Amino acid sequence: MLKRLSIAVAGGLLLASAVAGCGDSGSDTGSGKSGGGDDKITLGFSQVGAESGWRTANTKSIQESAASSGIDLKFSDAQGKQENQIKAIRNFITQRVDVIAFSPVVESGWGTVLKEAKDANIPVILTDRAIDDPDTSLYKTFIGSDFVEEGKKAGDWLVKEYEGKSDPVNIVELQGSPGAAPANDRKSGFADVIKADTKFKVIASQTGQFTRTDGKAVMETFLKSQPDIDVLYAHNDDMGLGAIEAIEAAGKKPGTDIKIITVDAVKDGMTALADGKINFIVECSPLLGPQLMELVKKAKAGESIPQRVLTKETTFTPEQAKEALPSRKY
Numbered sequence: 174m175l176k177r178l179s180i181a182v183a184g185g186l187l188l189a190s191a192v193a194g195c196g197d198s199g200s201d202t203g204s205g206k207s208g209g210g211d212d213k214i215t216l217g218f219s220q221v222g223a224e225s226g227w228r229t230a231n232t233k234s235i236q237e238s239a240a241s242s243g244i245d246l247k248f249s250d251a252q253g254k255q256e257n258q259i260k261a262i263r264n265f266i267t268q269r270v271d272v273i274a275f276s277p278v279v280e281s282g283w284g285t286v287l288k289e290a291k292d293a294n295i296p297v298i299l300t301d302r303a304i305d306d307p308d309t310s311l312y313k314t315f316i317g318s319d320f321v322e323e324g325k326k327a328g329d330w331l332v333k334e335y336e337g338k339s340d341p342v343n344i345v346e347l348q349g350s351p352g353a354a355p356a357n358d359r360k361s362g363f364a365d366v367i368k369a370d371t372k373f374k375v376i377a378s379q380t381g382q383f384t385r386t387d388g389k390a391v392m393e394t395f396l397k398s399q400p401d402i403d404v405l406y407a408h409n410d411d412m413g414l415g416a417i418e419a420i421e422a423a424g425k426k427p428g429t430d431i432k433i434i435t436v437d438a439v440k441d442g443m444t445a446l447a448d449g450k451i452n453f454i455v456e457c458s459p460l461l462g463p464q465l466m467e468l469v470k471k472a473k474a475g476e477s478i479p480q481r482v483l484t485k486e487t488t489f490t491p492e493q494a495k496e497a498l499p500s501r502k503y
């Protein structure tokens with residue numbers, strides 16, 4: 174079940190053994206009971222919310238791996254608001270949990286609360302998303318994807334797709350939630366690659382909040398204001414799926430009249446890809462739970478852990494999606 178998740182540690186190899194160990198102990202959903210009694214580790218985790226299929230799979234991965242690792246998980250849903258996350262982190266500090274992990278809603282504004290955690294000697298693990306504070310002593314490690322790289326992969330596909338053609342390529346972009354690392358980085362990685370050729374023009378770019386509803390609504394406005402759209406680049410599958418509804422409602426064929434690139438590769442996205450409604454998906458794995466629990470144990474034990482743990486990911490064409498779908502876990 175956890176085999177799909179392979180990892181590469183930035184500049185090192187430390188985590189290979191951690192993942193192997195994790196596969197052994199967490200091979201099933203587990204009962205959540207550990208024999209440990211008092212020495213059970215308590216983890217406070219503040220989640221972004223439930224905005225996307227990715228997030229749902231991520232929450233499930235974290236809850237299941239905490240249970241099968243015998244870690245007592247205090248889970249808090251921030252409903253997309255930074256102020257809720259700050260509150261949750263302060264509560265975890267008051268409760269004196271052993272380790273705090275969180276997936277930051279936005280990149281900036283964490284200094285004060287993370288200093289409080291540091292002063293209380295509670296190790297913090299950034300999960301899935303980074304923060305922009307230059308003081309890296311505020312957290313033990315950051316586990317998650319390289320979102321700039323994901324944006325680049327999306328751009329690379331586009332460049333190849335239009336190789337040898339000189340007509341302008343009009344692109345609309347659905348951005349993730351404002352200020353979030355994956356929104357900032359997927360935008361900049363993509364822009365970096367396509368700027369090499371002036372035929373690529375981003376003619377409209379707006380947030381769709383990483384949700385299907387907003388993806389659909391914003392795509393409707395794009396379709397009304399832009400008569401000539403060649404490509405949609407959506408920062409996640411959910412916004413792409415919402416946009417597909419808008420495109421079909423406007424009498425156009427998604428994947429053909431408008432080419433679509435998304436990020437995540439959750440089941441619904443992969444199904445649309447296999448059906449030819451999406452043309453290319455850059456994978457971003459939500460299955461961070463097993464690795465996170467290994468890091469939590471190490472942080473609690475005071476062992477040294479790498480500052481950055483990267484998840485390894487791939488990309489999918491329609492053919493590859495058809496192949497991967499039957500065994501896809503999320």
Ligand code: GYE
Pocket residue numbers: 224225226227228301302355383408409410411436437457
């Ligand atoms: O791509 C998106 C979710 O932070 C990587 O957040 C995550 C992103 C994911 O809402 O679907």
